[in-house]
Amino acid sequence: MNKLAKRKKWARRSLRFLLLLALLADFLANDRPIVAVYEGDLRWPVFHQYAEMAGLAKPYADLPGRSWERAETSFAVWPLIPYSADSPDRGTGRYKPPGSRPEDGSFGETHWLGTDKGSRDVLAGLIRGLRVSLGIGIGSMLIAFLLGVLIGAPAGFFADDSLISKRSHWIGSLMGSVIGATYCLFSWWPFTAYWSFLPRVISSLVIIGFMGLAGRMILGLIPWSWLKQKSTIPLDFFALRLIELITSIPGLVLLIAFLGIIENPSVWWVMLLIGGLRWTGIARFLRAELLRIRQLPYIESARVLGFNDWYILRKHALPNAWGPVIVAMSFGIGIAILLEAYLSFLGIGLPLESVSWGSLLRQARAMPSAWWLAIFPGLMIFVTVLACNILGEQESGA
Amino acid sequence: MIRLILGRLIVFLPTLVVLSWLAFGLNQCSPEDPVSRLLPLEEVRLREDDPTAYERAYQQAAERMGQDLPLFYFGIGHKAAPPADLDAPLPQQKKWLEDMCLKTGRPDLVASYYQVLRRLANGNQNGISTVAKELLLTTEADRVAAKWAELEAAVKQENPETQTALAPVVAEISDLRSQMEAEPARGNILRPTFSWHGPDNQYHRWLTGILSGDLGVSYINRQPVGQKIGQALKWTALINFLAILLAYGVAVPLGLKLGSRAGSKFDSRVSFFLLLLFSIPAFWTATMISSFFTTPAYGMDWFPSMGVGRIPDGTGWLAILWIRIKHLFLPVLMLAYPSWAYLSRQMRASTLTELGKPYIQTARLKGPGEDQILRKHVLRNALFPIITMLAGLFPTLLAGSVLIEMIFNLPGMGQLLVTSTLEQDWPVVTAILIISGLATILGLLMADILYRWADPRLRGTGTQKASE
Numbered sequence: 001m002n003k004l005a006k007r008k009k010w011a012r013r014s015l016r017f018l019l020l021l022a023l024l025a026d027f028l029a030n031d032r033p034i035v036a037v038y039e040g041d042l043r044w045p046v047f048h049q050y051a052e053m054a055g056l057a058k059p060y061a062d063l064p065g066r067s068w069e070r071a072e073t074s075f076a077v078w079p080l081i082p083y084s085a086d087s088p089d090r091g092t093g094r095y096k097p098p099g100s101r102p103e104d105g106s107f108g109e110t111h112w113l114g115t116d117k118g119s120r121d122v123l124a125g126l127i128r129g130l131r132v133s134l135g136i137g138i139g140s141m142l143i144a145f146l147l148g149v150l151i152g153a154p155a156g157f158f159a160d161d162s163l164i165s166k167r168s169h170w171i172g173s174l175m176g177s178v179i180g181a182t183y184c185l186f187s188w189w190p191f192t193a194y195w196s197f198l199p200r201v202i203s204s205l206v207i208i209g210f211m212g213l214a215g216r217m218i219l220g221l222i223p224w225s226w227l228k229q230k231s232t233i234p235l236d237f238f239a240l241r242l243i244e245l246i247t248s249i250p251g252l253v254l255l256i257a258f259l260g261i262i263e264n265p266s267v268w269w270v271m272l273l274i275g276g277l278r279w280t281g282i283a284r285f286l287r288a289e290l291l292r293i294r295q296l297p298y299i300e301s302a303r304v305l306g307f308n309d310w311y312i313l314r315k316h317a318l319p320n321a322w323g324p325v326i327v328a329m330s331f332g333i334g335i336a337i338l339l340e341a342y343l344s345f346l347g348i349g350l351p352l353e354s355v356s357w358g359s360l361l362r363q364a365r366a367m368p369s370a371w372w373l374a375i376f377p378g379l380m381i382f383v384t385v386l387a388c389n390i391l392g393e394q395e396s397g398a
Numbered sequence: 399m400i401r402l403i404l405g406r407l408i409v410f411l412p413t414l415v416v417l418s419w420l421a422f423g424l425n426q427c428s429p430e431d432p433v434s435r436l437l438p439l440e441e442v443r444l445r446e447d448d449p450t451a452y453e454r455a456y457q458q459a460a461e462r463m464g465q466d467l468p469l470f471y472f473g474i475g476h477k478a479a480p481p482a483d484l485d486a487p488l489p490q491q492k493k494w495l496e497d498m499c500l501k502t503g504r505p506d507l508v509a510s511y512y513q514v515l516r517r518l519a520n521g522n523q524n525g526i527s528t529v530a531k532e533l534l535l536t537t538e539a540d541r542v543a544a545k546w547a548e549l550e551a552a553v554k555q556e557n558p559e560t561q562t563a564l565a566p567v568v569a570e571i572s573d574l575r576s577q578m579e580a581e582p583a584r585g586n587i588l589r590p591t592f593s594w595h596g597p598d599n600q601y602h603r604w605l606t607g608i609l610s611g612d613l614g615v616s617y618i619n620r621q622p623v624g625q626k627i628g629q630a631l632k633w634t635a636l637i638n639f640l641a642i643l644l645a646y647g648v649a650v651p652l653g654l655k656l657g658s659r660a661g662s663k664f665d666s667r668v669s670f671f672l673l674l675l676f677s678i679p680a681f682w683t684a685t686m687i688s689s690f691f692t693t694p695a696y697g698m699d700w701f702p703s704m705g706v707g708r709i710p711d712g713t714g715w716l717a718i719l720w721i722r723i724k725h726l727f728l729p730v731l732m733l734a735y736p737s738w739a740y741l742s743r744q745m746r747a748s749t750l751t752e753l754g755k756p757y758i759q760t761a762r763l764k765g766p767g768e769d770q771i772l773r774k775h776v777l778r779n780a781l782f783p784i785i786t787m788l789a790g791l792f793p794t795l796l797a798g799s800v801l802i803e804m805i806f807n808l809p810g811m812g813q814l815l816v817t818s819t820l821e822q823d824w825p826v827v828t829a830i831l832i833i834s835g836l837a838t839i840l841g842l843l844m845a846d847i848l849y850r851w852a853d854p855r856l857r858g859t860g861t862q863k864a865s866e
Contacts, residue, residue, distance in 0.1 A: 003666065044427035183590060186474045189501055191587040241409070248413045248842060250834040252797040252813060254420070257827045260819035261428045338679055345681055345817050346804060361685055365805065368689030386677035393673070 004393065011319045011390040018384060020055060022131040026050075030123035031084035032068040046079075082109050083121035084353045085128030094119045095196035095370050114372040116252040117363045120355065126380055128359040132350070133384065136271050136340045143275025148282030153321075154193060155239030155283070156290030157313045159233050168227040176215020180208040200323040220252040239287065243280045251277040255339070259349045270349045274336050289321040330390025357381050375383050406846055410839050417835040421828040422601055425471065428824045431489045433460045435617045443727075450520060457487040465601050468595040471602070478503045478586035484512065485625070490535065497537040503584035504577075511574040514567060523560060525552035546575070608832065614825035619820075623829045626814065631833075634803070635811035637726060638795050641733035642788065649738050650777075650784065653745020656773055657780070660750055669743070676739035681801040684732040688805050691728065729806040733798050737791065744787060748780040785848055796834055 001266045020233045032045035041059070045068060051057035083089055087113070091102030098114040113122040142373075154163075184204040192334055219227060255273055273300045293299065294317065302312045343349035344358025352359075357377040362372035434442070439460050444452035460466045466487070480486075480495040498508045518530035529549045536542060553561060553568055607614065613623035656665050709718055752758065753776060761775050801811030807813070810832060818826035 003762060007670075019609070043651070103432060129802070186587050187476045187590050190476065191584065193500060241412075243415050244409065246418060248410070248835065248839045249417060249420070250796065250831065250838050252800065252836045253831050256800070256815060256819055257424055257831055260822070260827065261424055263429055311610060334677070342801060345801070348819060361682060365685050371689075374682070374686050374689065378679065378686065381679050381682060382677060384680065386674065389673060389677050 007390050008393075011387040014383065015391070016385045018387075022038065022129060025127045025131045026079075027070055028079055029081035029083060029085060029121070030079045031082065031087050033073065033076040036068070036071075038063075038071055038073045038076075065315045066156055081112075081121060081124050081127070083111070083124045084355070085120060088119040089115065089121060090119055090258045092119060095209070095367055095373075097370075098122075098213045098372050113376050114370070116360060116370075116373060117367070118353075122360065122376060125355040125360055126357070126376060128355045129377065130380065131361065131383075132267065132342060132354075132356040133337045133381075136267060136274065137337040137388075139271040140278065140336045141329050141332045143272060143326075144279035144282055144332060147275070147279035147284060148325075149318075151239050151242065151279070152283030152286035153313060153318060156287035157231070157294050157317055159236045159294070160234045160289060162294075163233045163235055163309070164230050165233065166220075166227070167229055167231050168222065169216050170233050171227070172216035172219030174215075175219070177208050177212035179215065180211025180379045183211070184208060192291045210383060211393060223361060235354040236287070237334035239283065243283055246277065246280050247275070252339075255343065256346070256348055259343065263350050265351070267350060278332055278336065280330060281332060282325060282328055285325055286321055289324055290317055293317050293320055308360040327392055329392075330388050334388030334392065337381065337388070341377075402846065402850060403843070406843050410733065410843065413839060414835075417832060418605060421831045421835075424831070425604075425824050425828045428822070429657075430617070430822055430824060431464050431507060432617070432824075433463060434489075435462070436615065436620070453487055454863060460487055464600055467603070468593075468599045470599055471595055471597065471599060473595060475591045476587045477589040477591055478505055478584070479591070480505050481509050483507055485516075486512070489860055494534060494537060495862075500584075500587065501537060501583045502578045503586040504582065505586075507574055507578045511571065511578065514571045514574065518567065520569070523552075523556060523564070525555060526564070555627060591795040604818045606827075613829040616818075616826055617823045618821055623825050626826060627811065627829060627833065630809060630811045630814040632806055634796075634799055634812065636797060637730055637733060637802070637808065637810065640726065640730045641737075641795060641799075642791070644730060644734035645737035645741055645791075646784075649741035650736070650745055652738070653742035654749050654772055654777060654780065656742060657749025657753065658768065658776075661744070665746075669746075672739035676736060680732055680736050681805060683735075684729075684802055684805045687728060687732065729802045729808060732805075733795065733802050736798065737794070741787070745780060745784050748783050749776055752776045752780045788845075788848070796837070 021028065022312060026046050026049065030046055030049075032049065034044070034046050036043050036045060039062060045060075048057055048060070052059055059066065091103065092100055092111060096111060096117060096119075098112060100111050100114060101109070110207045111121050111123070113126065116122055116125065150218055182388055188204055188207060188289050189200070192203065255277065258273060259269065290313075299312060299317060302316050303309075307316075340349070340356070341358035341361070344354075344356045345362050347359075347362060350356060350359070355382055360373055360377040364370055364377075367373065433456060437456065441452065441459070444455060457466075478499045480492075480499045483494065484496055486492055493509060495512060498511070499505050502508060511535075515530050515534055519527050519534060521527050521530075526549065529545055529552050529645075533542065533545045533549070536545065550567075553564060554562065604614075611624060613627070615621070616623055616626055652668070656668060659665050676778060709721060713721075747773075749807040758771065761771050796812070799810060800815060802808070803810040803812035804816055811834075814826065817831045818824075818830070
């Protein structure tokens, strides 16, 4: 047990370190200096790059060839690796082994881990890949967490028997919101084709909510005694059916097919799809945990004190369920990272020219003699996934 | 047992329906147009030379393939949708009509505008018809305005007789245009419509086709999809079967050993080693092994290179077997080893559970060796939960075999899936999606049945799920 705790400590440390590297990626490997004096004025090119991405600034126009490579600076602090992950270093060439330097003696430092097919620095690529991998891993698990909590927590806490309401209420809101969603999809969405994304989504949600309320009221007006009776809502039943449905969909095949079909797949799509397919584990975990917690005496006493059920769920039941969920999540991050590497390795998902661990490994397959392209990205995946797996190991350790 | 199977089928049926919607929906979302991809070459050539003939050929092909039918049993739309009876078979024409209708909200005006423009486009005044054709391709306001200026200029260049002949047409069309601009009714989009199409629709045809075994035709070489998948399935089934054998053959004895020595140094070391092994991405090891052990570059050319090996004519069966073994050894090993950690861990846990039970103590009192207890008593009981996991392993193995087949260039389902995706051969992709979904569902069903079979106490109880 002690050993496991020790391993977990190390895993946490290395993950924290990797996360830091990913956050500082642009300051560690970049083809522009962090700070430089050029033509007499002090510039912060890396920060400027962020401003460019945010659309707040225009690229420097006075650089020779628009790059810092040949700019004559009187003072410059360069990143540790003066190469960016996606710009080629033509002076060195393609598939050069670790330790190579530009042949023509021009500007340039050693490529510690060699170059790839597009003459790009592999070490810079690894750091970029770290950012992509951790981003997709954490992002997709956050999506999965959101879905898992929304579906698993009420299912476990209320089970099939304790959420009671008038039939007209829940049947009405269900029908109303389904009709509202259909209407949004087929009428509101084309009508607002020229709006920007956020107002579109928000207005759609408002319509769905409004239709749900309307459905509830309309069904309430029907003088049919069956509808007026109170009944339990089988939340757990519905949630389990949904989980069953998602687990019987072949996730990987769907991922490949979907990412192949959509026209411009991006990191966001990969994140969304992995999260949308992998929430069932978290939901199951939470459900099982809350099924146990709901029978504990302190929940009963909170009920007796007259607190609202949802309040008890939020404030008293859920906080006690986080532990195992976070364990399951760190395991999930590892799996998501593997999935992303797997997809980029196949050349599906992220744009072909983008740099990630999987895409570097793919190049290794095309060029078996470039061993540095096979070993280093694989090691990175191994270390990251191992750290996640150790963190995700159950304490009971069966 | 029959009740159990029926009960599970009732649960799985909706899953199958949703799966079919997913597959069909994905097929529809693809940017590719099935009609033009399957049109015979001589008809595709017409596109430039004789657009009207091309349109006719396209229309006929669409009718033949059922692509002109409505998509689903019913349709939900809005009042601004373009009228269905308009003569617009090509996808770009449909797109144009839809865009125009969404912009103006006046399907009636758009329809007459479209018809007049088409008459102009098919007319014999060269300049005018070119501009009209271009107008039929764009809906952007600026470009439309520019094209209108060109159209007016082109009309002025004609001789006076044609000009007078064209005058009413031009008047009509500009009237329609100004009307569309003056009285847009985008509110029409907010008025929903509902239409019932009945069973003569694309989904119904596609589904009945699949149910009767017709999976469609590949876009790439017009081979029936079923045939393509049949060839590939053989290899995937073979390597997966071998991989399962290898995975269980190693994991079960190992797990038993670990369980019987739980807490020892051997146990903790091997367990950690297995976790390490589990964390090594299989595609990384497979890539490295396939490049180190099959190419002469590293001096370790021990295995034949990729593929399943070519069998020369007249080879004896023993030689064939040898060639296959040489080629399949590495892929099967790579496919099996990630399961070792998982399976032996489970086996260890269930061995521990069994060892703690009273019947083992009884057996010990009789005085046989520890080995005999493990083999005779524990193994059989500890094996049951592991066997039921076989079914759950199914999707994992399929996922693994996608990569292994790509890396070792084996002509199986996984390779077919990836190459078809990259070649945008959607009928094959959707067929694989459906087949693997079916396999997953059957696997879950099998898990339930095995579970029930392994534990007789559960027989006869309703539909308790092993998968939960």
